[in-house]
Every structure is written in C-alpha cells, then in structure tokens.
Amino acid sequence: xxxxxxxxxxxxxxxxxxxxxxxxxxxxxxxxxxxxxxxxxxxxxxxxxxxxxxxxxxxxxxxxxxxxxxxxxxxxxxxxxxxxxxxxxxxxxxxxxxxxxxxxxxxxxxxxxxxxxxxxxxxxxxxxxxxxxxxxxxxxxxxxxxxxxxxxxxxxxxxxxxxxx
Ligand code: ADP
Numbered sequence: 001x002x003x004x005x006x007x008x009x010x011x012x013x014x015x016x017x018x019x020x021x022x023x024x025x026x027x028x029x030x031x032x033x034x035x036x037x038x039x040x041x042x043x044x045x046x047x048x049x050x051x052x053x054x055x056x057x058x059x060x061x062x063x064x065x066x067x068x069x070x071x072x073x074x075x076x077x078x079x080x081x082x083x084x085x086x087x088x089x090x091x092x093x094x095x096x097x098x099x100x101x102x103x104x105x106x107x108x109x110x111x112x113x114x115x116x117x118x119x120x121x122x123x124x125x126x127x128x129x130x131x132x133x134x135x136x137x138x139x140x141x142x143x144x145x146x147x148x149x150x151x152x153x154x155x156x157x158x159x160x161x162x163x164x165x
Contacts, residue, residue, distance in 0.1 A: 024125050089119075
C-alpha cells in the first residue's frame with residue numbers, strides 16, 4: 001500500500017505582534033493542511049518590540065485550540081527551515097495589492113533558492129485585510145484602543161511594553 005505522507009505547511013513571519021489578520025491566515029491554513037507550523041523569525045534587523053519567545057508564546061496562546069498548529073521560532077532562511085521541517089509549502093498572507101510586489105519578489109527569490117518549496121498565498125477575511133502589526137503598534141503608541149485588531153491579552157501586553165519605552 002502506498003504510504004500517504006502528511007501535507008505540512010510553514011507560515012513564516014515576524015508576528016510582532018500577531019494580529020487578527022495573522023490568526024485568520026493560520027486558521028485557514030489549518031483547514032487545508034494536515035499540519036501547520038507557525039515559524040516566528042528572530043529578525044533582529046527589524047528591531048522587534050517583542051522578543052521571539054514572547055511572540056511565540058502569544059501565538060501559542062491564541063491557537064492552542066487548533067490541534068494541528070505548532071508554533072516555533074527559527075533563524076536564517078525560511079526556505080531552509082521549511083525543508084528541515086519536511087514541509088514543501090511556505091504560506092504567506094496577502095492583504096492588498098500593496099503586498100503583492102514584495103511578496104512576489106520574495107516568492108520568486110525563494111523558488112530560486114529551493115525550487116521544491118512552493119509559496120502559497122492566502123487572503124484573510126476582508127475585515128482584517130488592512131491590519132498590519134506596524135500600524136497597530138503606531139496606533140497603540142498614540143493611545144488608540146487596539147482591542148479590535150488584536151486579542152485582548154496582546155493589546156494589554158502592547159500597552160504595557162509601549163509604556164516602558
Ligand atoms: P514579515 O516581516 O515576514 O512580513 P509579518 O509578521 O509582517 O512578517 O507578516 C507575515 C505574513 O503575514 C506576511 O506574508 C504578511 O503579508 C502576512 N500578513 C500580515 N498581516 C496580515 C493580515 N492582516 N492579513 C493577512 N496576512 C497578513
């Protein structure tokens with residue numbers, strides 16, 4: 001009998017912090033693939049507000065009820081990490097046309113680096129299609145109520161972190 005191998009996808013990003021948009025993409029991916037690995041990049045160059053450990057913990061807390069989602073951190077090239085996991089799919093989210101150019105370049109660069117890895121784009125619910133971690137951090141730093149953009153405990157952590165800055 002032919003061995004049926006699991007379809008594993010890796011959703012890689014900074015998630016600084018995870019928003020309802022990211023969570024929406026994770027849920028969609030979990031419905032399509034047997035296993036979804038959310039891979040949080042260390043991304044020191046981007047000077048993240050939250051440490052990689054904090055970002056991983058936040059996503060774990062929001063996705064704990066989805067049994068086929070695993071959250072880990074990774075360093076280096078996403079495509080290398082994808083093949084190390086035994087996966088062949090890299091998930092990215094597409095919000096608007098403005099994401100397209102960057103994501104297109106990255107997907108084709110990644111294909112050159114490892115042609116066995118396919119990038120698959122998922123679109124969030126339109127209600128989340130304008131959300132970005134950067135804008136949410138900016139809005140929070142100016143005192144906006146960000147509870148509609150991120151889970152309550154993340155909004156609280158964000159407020160506390162920005163107070164300390
Ligand atoms: P990166 O620094 O790798 O772009 P991000 O955490 O900003 O990491 O985003 C990870 C992925 O999730 C990217 O493909 C990005 O386009 C996508 N993404 C970010 N915000 C949203 C959103 N609101 N809806 C859907 N996808 C999103």
